[in-house]
Amino acid sequence: MKNTFYPFFTLLILCITCTITVSGQSHSDRPNFIIVVSDDQGYGDAGYNGNEEIITPNMDALANSGFRLDRYYSAPVCSPTRASILTGRYPTRTGVFKWGHALRPQEHTIANILKDNGYRTGFFGKWHLGSLREDQPTNPEAHGFETWYAAANFYENDPWMSHNGHPVQLSGESSDVTVELALEFIEEIYQNETPFLVFVWLGSPHLPHEAEDFLKNLYPDQPENMKNYYGEITGIDLALGKLRNRLNKLGISENTLLWYSSDNGGKLPEANNGILSDQKGTLYEGGIRIPSLLEWPGMIATGNSKVPAGTVDVFPTLLDFANIDMDIDYPIDGISLAPLLRGEMKARNSPLGFWDYSEIKGHSMRSDQIIQNYKKYLDGEADESVINDALLNTPDQNYIGLEKYPYSGGFAWIEEDWKLHQKGNSFELYNLAEDPGEKNNLISNYPEKSKSMKSNLRKWQESVIRSIKGYDY
Numbered sequence: 171m172k173n174t175f176y177p178f179f180t181l182l183i184l185c186i187t188c189t190i191t192v193s194g195q196s197h198s199d200r201p202n203f204i205i206v207v208s209d210d211q212g213y214g215d216a217g218y219n220g221n222e223e224i225i226t227p228n229m230d231a232l233a234n235s236g237f238r239l240d241r242y243y244s245a246p247v248c249s250p251t252r253a254s255i256l257t258g259r260y261p262t263r264t265g266v267f268k269w270g271h272a273l274r275p276q277e278h279t280i281a282n283i284l285k286d287n288g289y290r291t292g293f294f295g296k297w298h299l300g301s302l303r304e305d306q307p308t309n310p311e312a313h314g315f316e317t318w319y320a321a322a323n324f325y326e327n328d329p330w331m332s333h334n335g336h337p338v339q340l341s342g343e344s345s346d347v348t349v350e351l352a353l354e355f356i357e358e359i360y361q362n363e364t365p366f367l368v369f370v371w372l373g374s375p376h377l378p379h380e381a382e383d384f385l386k387n388l389y390p391d392q393p394e395n396m397k398n399y400y401g402e403i404t405g406i407d408l409a410l411g412k413l414r415n416r417l418n419k420l421g422i423s424e425n426t427l428l429w430y431s432s433d434n435g436g437k438l439p440e441a442n443n444g445i446l447s448d449q450k451g452t453l454y455e456g457g458i459r460i461p462s463l464l465e466w467p468g469m470i471a472t473g474n475s476k477v478p479a480g481t482v483d484v485f486p487t488l489l490d491f492a493n494i495d496m497d498i499d500y501p502i503d504g505i506s507l508a509p510l511l512r513g514e515m516k517a518r519n520s521p522l523g524f525w526d527y528s529e530i531k532g533h534s535m536r537s538d539q540i541i542q543n544y545k546k547y548l549d550g551e552a553d554e555s556v557i558n559d560a561l562l563n564t565p566d567q568n569y570i571g572l573e574k575y576p577y578s579g580g581f582a583w584i585e586e587d588w589k590l591h592q593k594g595n596s597f598e599l600y601n602l603a604e605d606p607g608e609k610n611n612l613i614s615n616y617p618e619k620s621k622s623m624k625s626n627l628r629k630w631q632e633s634v635i636r637s638i639k640g641y642d643y
Contacts, residue, residue, distance in 0.1 A: 202426040212436020214444035228411035236465035238474035258485025258504040263637035265563035270533030272300030274563030275307040281314025295371035304335025323537040324376035330541040337545035345409035375402035399440040432460040471513035500642035528579035529571030
């Protein structure tokens with residue numbers, strides 16, 4: 171049933187976010203970048219993707235005025251996706267196999283590169299890639315962020331975060347307070363006409379789903395779990411509207427690329443993955459195809475694209491738009507989407523590979539508790555044993571099972587409309603243009619296509635294993 175609050179609420183939010191642009195930065199060859207990532211938002215968890223129950227007027231407006239990537243892919247869970255955004259590499263290459271794994275110190279990140287090229291860099295929200303302590307080799311500063319407010323993992327309202335290594339508790343709705351921190355950073359530096367890179371990695375709508383009452387009240391006809399789930403997504407939407415509105419007020423929206431996406435597919439039963447198969451944690455489309463919206467007025471095309479793209483493409487795309495020519499001599503899985511965003515690219519010239527390695531497990535990390543324990547340690551109320559810093563990945567780390575089970579787990583390989591799944595000796599083949607729900611396994615119908623894709627997948631697997639073992643650096 172369509173939510174009766176939607177027309178009024180849409181009008182209200184659109185009135186709030188439509189403001190007149192004032193003077194500020196002009197177009198330059200060094201644009202600003204803002205990368206916003208939600209946590210566990212399903213492909214169909216937005217009005218623009220056909221969900222009539224949910225209230226997302228700002229996402230819908232962004233989809234209408236910006237550029238929509240309808241086949242945008244991530245890793246199947248959170249920490250790996252975040253590693254791929256930072257490095258342009260499929261996360262298994264970097265040792266980030268599962269949730270709670272740290273990004274190893276020797277990886278080159280987009281934040282470090284842009285910082286070295288004159289950008290101001292800020293991180294706000296869910297880190298989940300290593301330590302939040304000061305002077306540690308896997309904290310946000312070590313990976314290129316000069317200013318950071320970081321949560322260890324997903325977080326709810328009134329969250330605890332580490333501010334440049336010092337624990338603080340914030341007050342407010344989780345998405346709003348995170349965006350406000352980012353805006354404080356942006357407003358502090360924008361007048362110097364210094365370009366900036368800002369990451370806003372939100373904690374919603376990840377479990378346990380604890381929306382503020384004013385957001386839950388927008389969904390009076392929903393059961394309690396959906397009031398909380400939809401309320402958190404509407405909270406994200408409001409924060410996104412605040413961000414776009416402030417960029418307009420500052421006069422910098424026309425020199426800023428805003429890129430919004432989820433970090434993986436939605437978690438059932440609350441999430442809506444549309445017609446896609448399965449959910450978060452799997453390599454089927456419901457686990458790795460995610461919503462993605464971009465906006466850069468006057469500088470990128472408007473509309474939508476079904477060309478395959480992914481979180482690994484963020485790194486090379488930003489380098490391209492920043493006019494930074496990197497002589498990279500190690501494997502990068504992403505490509506620049508700048509030609510696609512300018513309307514000049516009709517097909518992807520590079521495949522997308524995915525690997526969910528089963529021999530190494532994730533690490534449970536309760537964000538608020540981790541930071542509160544760290545504060546107790548700093549205050550002398552507990553010893554160092556209370557600190558949970560996740561793993562410290564190094565090239566010579568003995569990854570459990572890798573020698574004995576080098577091809578363990580599940581794989582997926584995408585070449586344009588074709589997708590190959592591998593688990594052990596079992597293979598499935600789908601044509602996603604005709605069958606996005608992955609219902610019709612065509613592996614026996616196209617033996618030559620299957621053979622070619624299996625061969626390409628194996629070459630990629632071998633390359634990834636070399637990266638894991640540290641041969642890239």
